[in-house]
Amino acid sequence: MxxxxxxxxxxxxxxxxxxxxxxxxxxxxxxxxxxxxxxxxxxxxxxxxxxxxxxxxxFKIRGAFNKILLLKDQEPEKLTKGIITASTGNHGIACMHAGKTCRCSVQVFSQESISQSKMETLLVYNAKITRYGKDCMEAEVKARQTAQERDQIYLSPYNDWxxxxxxxxxxxxxxxxxxxxxxxxxxxxxxxxxxxxxxxxxxxxxxxxxxxxxxxxxxxxxxxxxxxxxxxxxxxxxxxxxxxxxxxxxxxxxxxxxxxxxxxxxxxxxxxxxxxxxxxxxxxxxxxxxxxxxxxxxxxxxxxxxxxxxxxxxxxxxxxxxxxxxxxxxxx
Missing domain, CATH: 3.40.50.1100 (Rossmann fold)
Incomplete structure (x- = not known):
């Protein structure tokens, strides 16, 4: 290991x-x-x-595009089920933009205290947002669990090569x-x-x-x-x-x-x-x-x-x- x-x-x-x-x-x-x-x-x-x-x-758009474009090549069938991610705002916005470009849906989990401006930007992309927990870590854990339950791809904001x-x-x-x-x-x-x-x-x-x-x-x-x-x-x-x-x-x-x-x-x-x-x-x-x-x-x-x-x-x-x-x- x-x-x-x-x-x-x-x-x-x-x-x-x-x-x-x-x-x-x-x-x-x-x-x-x-x-x-x-x-x-x-x-x-x-x-x-x-x-x-x-x-x-x-900068978040760089990682989001790299991951989603790789998934599009490597796991196109699973990508059609959509992506679940967790974000304080910028990563979620980036995933929404890259997802729309690559024609896959994205659900964003955020902590309850997400800034209003970033929430409004996510909504411009018609994001499906689930607010959960007091801390971004609680939102990440919930997002990862939900993705596993639904057999969807979880796209971490940082914990991903x-x-x-x-x-x-x-x-x-x-x-x-x-x-x-x-x-x-x-x-x-x-x-x-x-x-x-x-x-x-x-x-x-x-x-x-x-x-x-x-x-x-x-x-x-x-x-x-x-x-x-x-x-x-x-x-x-x-x-x-x-x-x-x-x-x-x-x-x-x-x-x-x-x-x-x-x-x-x-x-x-x-x-x-x-x-x-x-x-x-x-x-x-x-x-x-x-x-x-x-x-x-x-x-x-x-x-x-x-x-x-x-x-x-x-x-x-x-x-x-x-x-x-x-x-x-x-x-x-």
Whole structure:
């Protein structure tokens, strides 16, 4: 079992390259924009990988398309029964978009506290939404159980090698455009995004530093990697709702994060709020809290990265009007 896991971890690099060829006609090659403002503020050469301008407004479309296109080739009959997934919003939106493109139905399970704006976007896609549980993990468990009972496909938001490879295509694009990158900052929830990016980039150049960034209010992967095993702990309300919540036992992302993530930075809610406002005020870019985490992480330890070539993965831009108002009111 351990050897099989080792083999899968090692193969992610090739899986990312295959995923890129598979999905490139369905997703945007997002800009890698030089940030004069952040570069001036930090003393580094800072580039923003703007997944906030991706199809459906977040990186999640990459993993969703990679998985569903593979299923379309490998299990077309089962795919006709439809997909069940669980999501705080962005993954569900991505699955709805990819599902419509590939002509398969999608049912989305979300926790009861899903943001209103993401709920409204899901409804634009005529999503069938089941709200269940107080935490995304409860919704994931219920979704997986329902899929098993109905003999349908469960599409995890992170705990899936093909989803992780799809997210890793961001690393492919960063390296193709900026091979001299020294450090890549990535927001972490379940670990699918950073896992795919890290596995790819570490194979291209082991000296590239991968920095995992989490809110202090929800830092399960950080605590798990530190402990050497998945460690469940309570998560609290955070502006970074896209990374909030627990991790499934046995998640395939854990060994990848354990091996390839070089360092971790935790940020508090005020730092995330300040970072989102910075991006609005200085860059005129609307980003969500989970994207603000990487900006806040760099700003909180800027002396450590002075003089380096930095890529920040701006993972999404689906910020609710209510949250936007709260952030603006606190800064203006």
């Amino acid at each position: 351990e050897e099989e896991m080792e083999s899968k971890v090692s193969s992610v690099y090739n899986d990312v390259e295959s995923a890129y060829e598979r999905i490139k006609s369905y997703v945007y090659k997002t800009p890698l924009m030089f940030s004069r403002e952040l570069s001036s503020d930090t003393g580094a050469n800072v580039y923003l990988k703007l997944e906030s301008e991706q199809v459906t407004g977040s 093909d989803v992780m490879a799809g997210q890793g295509t961001i690393g492919y694009e960063i390296y193709a455009e900026q091979p001299e990158v020294d450090c890549v900052f990535v927001s972490v929830g379940g670990g699918g995004l950073i896992g795919g990016i890290a596995a790819y980039l570490k194979n291209k150049n082991p000296n590239i530093q991968i920095i995992g960034c989490q809110p202090r209010n929800s830092k399960v992967m950080y605590e798990s990697v530190k402990a050497g095993h998945i460690k469940h702990e309570a998560s609290y309300d955070t502006l970074s709702d896209g990374t909030a919540g627990d991790i499934e036992d046995g998640s395939v992302t854990f060994p990848v994060c354990s091996r390839f993530v070089d360092d971790w930075i935790l940020v508090d809610e005020q730092q995330i709020s300040d970072a989102v406002f910075f991006m609005i005020d200085k860059h005129h870019k609307l980003i969500e809290g989970s994207a603000g985490v990487v900006v806040a992480a760099l700003q909180s330890q800027k002396d450590k990265f002075s003089g380096k070539n930095i890529a920040l993965v701006i993972c999404g831009g689906n910020l609710s009007s209510a949250t936007l108002k709260t952030i603006l009111d606190s800064h203006i």
